[in-house]
Amino acid sequence: MPRLAVEQLSVRYADPAGEGPVLQDVSFTLEAGEIGVVLGASGCGKTTLLNALAGFLPPTAGRILLDGRPVRGPGAERGVVLQKQALFPWLTAGGNVEFPLRLRGWPRRKRRAEAEAWLERLGLAGCYGRPLHQLSGGMCQRVELARALAADPAILLLDEPFGALDAFTRESLQILLLTLWRDSGKSLFFITHSVEEAAFLGSEVLVLSPRPGRVVHHAKLAFNRAFLHSGDVRAVKADPAFIAARERLLEAVHASQG
Amino acid sequence: MPVRANDPYGLPPPGGAWPLSLAVAAALLALWWAAARFGWVSPLFLPGPGRVWRAFLWLCSDQASGGGLAGHVLASLGRVLAGFLLAVAVALPLGLAMGLNRLVRAGLDPLLEFYRPLPPLAYLPLTVLWLGIGEGQKVLLLTLAMAPPLVLAARAGVRAVALEQLHAAYAMGAGRRQVLLFVVLPAALPDILTGLRIALGFGWTTLVAAEMVAAQQGLGQMVLNAANFLRTDIMMVGILVIGLIAMAFDGLMRLLARRLTPWHGKV
Numbered sequence: 001m002p003r004l005a006v007e008q009l010s011v012r013y014a015d016p017a018g019e020g021p022v023l024q025d026v027s028f029t030l031e032a033g034e035i036g037v038v039l040g041a042s043g044c045g046k047t048t049l050l051n052a053l054a055g056f057l058p059p060t061a062g063r064i065l066l067d068g069r070p071v072r073g074p075g076a077e078r079g080v081v082l083q084k085q086a087l088f089p090w091l092t093a094g095g096n097v098e099f100p101l102r103l104r105g106w107p108r109r110k111r112r113a114e115a116e117a118w119l120e121r122l123g124l125a126g127c128y129g130r131p132l133h134q135l136s137g138g139m140c141q142r143v144e145l146a147r148a149l150a151a152d153p154a155i156l157l158l159d160e161p162f163g164a165l166d167a168f169t170r171e172s173l174q175i176l177l178l179t180l181w182r183d184s185g186k187s188l189f190f191i192t193h194s195v196e197e198a199a200f201l202g203s204e205v206l207v208l209s210p211r212p213g214r215v216v217h218h219a220k221l222a223f224n225r226a227f228l229h230s231g232d233v234r235a236v237k238a239d240p241a242f243i244a245a246r247e248r249l250l251e252a253v254h255a256s257q258g
Numbered sequence: 259m260p261v262r263a264n265d266p267y268g269l270p271p272p273g274g275a276w277p278l279s280l281a282v283a284a285a286l287l288a289l290w291w292a293a294a295r296f297g298w299v300s301p302l303f304l305p306g307p308g309r310v311w312r313a314f315l316w317l318c319s320d321q322a323s324g325g326g327l328a329g330h331v332l333a334s335l336g337r338v339l340a341g342f343l344l345a346v347a348v349a350l351p352l353g354l355a356m357g358l359n360r361l362v363r364a365g366l367d368p369l370l371e372f373y374r375p376l377p378p379l380a381y382l383p384l385t386v387l388w389l390g391i392g393e394g395q396k397v398l399l400l401t402l403a404m405a406p407p408l409v410l411a412a413r414a415g416v417r418a419v420a421l422e423q424l425h426a427a428y429a430m431g432a433g434r435r436q437v438l439l440f441v442v443l444p445a446a447l448p449d450i451l452t453g454l455r456i457a458l459g460f461g462w463t464t465l466v467a468a469e470m471v472a473a474q475q476g477l478g479q480m481v482l483n484a485a486n487f488l489r490t491d492i493m494m495v496g497i498l499v500i501g502l503i504a505m506a507f508d509g510l511m512r513l514l515a516r517r518l519t520p521w522h523g524k525v
Contacts, residue, residue, distance in 0.1 A: 054429055076431025086422035089521040090444040099440070100430035133524035151430045 001068050002029035003155055003187045004036070004053070009062035011048050021060065022048045024212035030155075030204060035181060035188040035224055037202030039195065039249060041257060045213030046191045047083070050159045053189065054080050066154065076100065079153030081144050083160045087132055093143050094119065094128030100151035118146040121183075122176065138169040142176070149180065155187040162197070174200060175233060182228050195253065199223060199246040200237065207249060209256035217252035221245055305491040310498070313491035325475070331499065333475040337393065338465050341400025342458060349405040349457075350450065353412025357446075358438070363413075374406040378464045382471060391472035396465070403464040404457040411453020415446025448515070448522040455511035462504050477503075 006028050012021040022045040030036040040046050051057040053064060055074035064071040066078065080086075087096050094115045101111035116128050122142040132140060141161060148156055162170045174197065181188060192198050198205050200223050207217035223245070227236045236242055287307065293299050294306025301309065317327035325332070356363045356370075382399055389395035419442050427441045469478025477500050484492035515522070 054425065056425055056428075074425070074428035076429070078429060080426060080429040082422045082425065084420070084422045086420065086426035088423060088441065088444065089524070090447070090519065099427075102440070103430060103432050103436055131521060131524075133521060147426075147430070153429075157429075 003032040003034075003067060004030040004189065005063075005065040005068075006053075007063045007065070009049075009052060009064065010060050011045070011052055011057060012060045021212045023052070024214050026062070026208075026213065026215055028204070028206055028215060028218070030187060030189065032187050033185050034203040035190060035201055037190045037192060037198045037205045038208055039192060039198040039202075039205055039253065040208035040213070041193060041210060041253060044208040044210040044256075046193075046208060047159055049208070049213065050080070050157050050189070050191055054078055054157055076151055077154040079148040079151050079156045081141075081148050081156065081158045081161045083163055085140060085144070087140060087144060087147070089132050091132075092128065093124065093130045093132060093135060093139075096132070096143055097146045097150050099147060114150060115146075118150045119143075121180065122146045138165055138173065141165065141173060145173075145177070145180070149184065149186070153186070155189055158188065158190045160191055160193065163193070170197075171233065175227075177201065178224055178228055181224070195246055195250045196237070199242060199249055200227070205249060207252040207256060216256045217249070219245065219249065302488065302490060305494060309491045310494045313489070314495045317492065317495060327480075327495070327499065330475055330477050330480045330496075331503070333473075334465060334469065334477045335503075337396045337476070338400060338458070338461050340393075340397045341461055341465075342404060344397065344401045345404035345408055345457060345461070346454070348401070349408035350412050352405075353409035353453075354416060354443075354446070356409065357413040357416025358442070370406065370409060373402075374410070378403040379467055379471075382468060386472055396468055396473070399468050400461050400465055404461040407456040407460060408450075408453045411449050411456070412446065415449030415453075416442055418449055419445035448519045451511065451515040451519060455508065455515070458507050458511060459504060462500075462507060466500055 006026055009023055009026040010021050011023040026049065028036070038046050038049060048057065052059055053071070055071050055078065071078070088099065091099065094112065097118050098106075098111040098115035101114060106114070112128070116125075119125060119127050122145060124139060124142055124146070127135070127139070127143075132143070135143065144161070162173050165173065177188070178201065180186075188201075190198075190201055192201075199221060202219075202221050203224060205217075205219045205221055206215050208214065209216045223236055223239075223242055226239075227233060230236065290304070291307050293304060294301065294309070305313075314327070316322060319326065352362075352366065356366055378399055381402070385395045385399045385402075389398060423441055423445065424437060427437050432440065465476070466478040466481075469476035470482045473479040477496055481493050481496035481500075484490075484496065
């Protein structure tokens with residue numbers, strides 16, 4: 001059974017401005033422990049898709065199944081890291097990371113130890129007591145990742161989490177994400193408008209067309225595992241096979257826009 | 259010359275210049291002293307700092323009636339605090355409910371919009387008619403005066419939470435109660451603290467005016483009574499004490515805000 005199965009998903013907003021459906025007949029599956037990436041230009045319904053998967057938006061038609069069970073409303077088994085920062089500024093970095101554990105009633109000492117372990121895994125050792133306004137954008141994004149992972153979801157949904165970061169920070173976080181993926185064995189669902197990011201991270205890459213959002217291209221890639229095997233980003237990203245895959249995705253995006 | 263950080267072109271520079279503030283205050287004090295010393299103004303209209311100071315000492319001694327200055331201050335503080343606590347207990351839940359629930363908002367909004375701009379002194383006679391001139395009337399008047407800013411602050415505070423923060427909390431498995439307690443309330447805290455500060459200031463203003471209408475004791479009563487006996491020096495003491503207490507309130511609330519929401523405005 002796939003971890004995530006999306007069957008004939010359609011979403012149509014009620015407001016008159018959006019005449020057509022935002023998403024139409026989107027179907028795909030994602031096996032456990034893989035990274036699904038959705039690639040598309042702005043306005044093709046990527047965020048709508050993620051909101052539907054997270055349970056923030058009921059589908060107009062179709063079904064979303066997580067481990068065979070239909071999704072109804074948000075839940076802790078589907079963690080999110082959103083495009084816009086969603087940390088709680090009234091808590092410290094550590095307070096944010098242990099928030100999901102606090103919700104579950106973990107005792108203070110145990111959740112602190114867990115939060116500190118996650119912060120360390122994300123390269124933020126010693127940041128437990130730091131207020132967020134002292135952290136850089138890249139550090140905040142890592143706190144968000146730590147928080148989402150501390151909640152121990154079955155699948156992590158990421159909506160352009162690195163979109164606001166500079167190219168260098170972005171690449172280092174891509175590497176970090178892949179390392180975490182290998183170590184945790186989690187399934188990831190990743191939305192991006194960066195073709196290179198999609199080709200690098202995705203096991204399955206779906207290209208969405210703009211309104212109505214439809215899957216117009218599907219590619220199975222393995223550059224994520226190639227990187228984990230060699231540990232050399234530049235070698236992977238400069239590999240002719242990678243460049244060719246990237247260009248095919250780019251062509252699909254261009255073709256989808258008619 | 260090295261440039262200062264946080265001093266971007268086009269923005270008014272932050273902070274103040276306390277030596278200048280101090281100098282202006284000292285200059286005004288000196289002008290006051292000179293006006294009295296050289297007889298520019300009759301002491302009946304403007305007694306000098308020395309006379310006001312002596313009146314202050316006299317008010318603090320046992321000879322003064324009605325428990326002296328301390329008695330008046332305590333009477334006023336007691337009323338304002340009682341009214342404040344009552345207003346907080348009623349208005350904060352109401353404001354939060356208005357922010358969270360469409361029906362509560364729809365039901366209470368017209369009422370609030372009508373009564374919020376009313377000057378409390380307009381309905382003061384009505385409270386006297388209902389409750390007489392005792393302490394109950396003053397506390398009711400203050401509660402009514404302080405409630406609107408608190409309701410508005412709590413209602414606006416609920417809106418301060420970002421959609422992303424709510425989504426993140428739900429996706430970590432939070433229930434509605436947990437979201438309210440751990441996300442909405444902390445996000446609303448800065449607005450609520452601003453509301454408390456405004457309410458306290460407004461309550462103090464209202465109280466002093468109310469004490470001039472019907473009271474046996476209190477700072478407003480002290481000033482009015484002194485006016486009846488042309489004791490300008492006691493009036494000045496009263497005005498200075500009223501102002502200093504208001505400043506202390508404001509400083510205290512700002513300190514509280516800095517302590518409780520150090521993150522506000524920084525992220």
